[in-house]
Amino acid sequence: MGVKKYISEGQGLPNWDNPISHAVVVNNMCFVSGQLSLDCDGKYIEGSLLEEARQAFLNFFAALKNGGFNPDDIVTMDMAMLDISKLPEINQLYIELFPSYKRPARTIYQVDALPFGGKIKISGIAVQNVD
Amino acid sequence: MGVKKYISEGQGLPNWDNPISHAVVVNNMCFVSGQLSLDCDGKYIEGSLLEEARQAFLNFFAALKNGGFNPDDIVTMDMAMLDISKLPEINQLYIELFPSYKRPARTIYQVDALPFGGKIKISGIAVQNVD
């Protein structure tokens, strides 16, 4: 299945100083770093929880795409947010983003602080079927 | 190894409104969502840390079983709890649940809040050997 692929930059991905990859691809799996509401210059875009979540998902999906994966391949996500009482807003977004028969697993953490003062951060794993 | 399997309901699994799967199965791996002390109707069962942990494990194991996996297949677990000073209680439960020669890896996080006011939440990954 070939060598590992380290996605450190690419179309739609925030340019960042972090010495980490946006995503690493190996053996039909794609491991995606925590994604925040950042624009392509790596600048934090402050917004409502939902706005920030949408931008974080855009970046997450861009990381997948640059690795040759798509949202359908997501199997699990970890989500860190400042206030889990606002989970219903995120669930609405999930209903929009994922068809009901293809919903990833998920674990949510309430945290005190995120980089840049952000409201939500998402990371996760995508896997493609091996035939 | 066939297509992905999204476990959103099944025997012993809490009925929940979350637009996520209890577990996703792909290529001999099973990714399990964060499981709390919920009954089959998705109602939170308040109890001591140990009682809540037992119920969360029941739900975790039910998610595995519905995906064709069993506790032996667990390779790693993430555990979020309100008070890590109570870890010895959880360790006792681990000794009961897992034989000493088949213990999963684990990472524990102390968090301020969990859904429903729960005391502990567990998620994880199970993998079956490929011969």
Added chain:
Amino acid sequence: MGVKKYISEGQGLPNWDNPISHAVVVNNMCFVSGQLSLDCDGKYIEGSLLEEARQAFLNFFAALKNGGFNPDDIVTMDMAMLDISKLPEINQLYIELFPSYKRPARTIYQVDALPFGGKIKISGIAVQNVD
């Protein structure tokens, strides 16, 4: 690819009471438990953030090595730390530990407390290429 391997002790690994494995190896993947600044006797070594991070990485790498893996195989890491504003110190360490073309994915969580009063804990997944 053979059976699972549970790494509960080995060269360079802290001796601990936790009923978990330091790492579990299955199908070319290695799942590593949260590693802290502990010495081989499992005693917490208090130090600066950077000192504790170095020791935690030593333990993480020892877990990998005992499983037949090396730092090059790391695909993703989760990092829990008390104060994410000190992330630049950790990033410096990353630059030292990982070549720029082989950087793992990463997700960082700020937490209130870690076992032993530690400042940083790292867990993660390593994967070897399947040819």
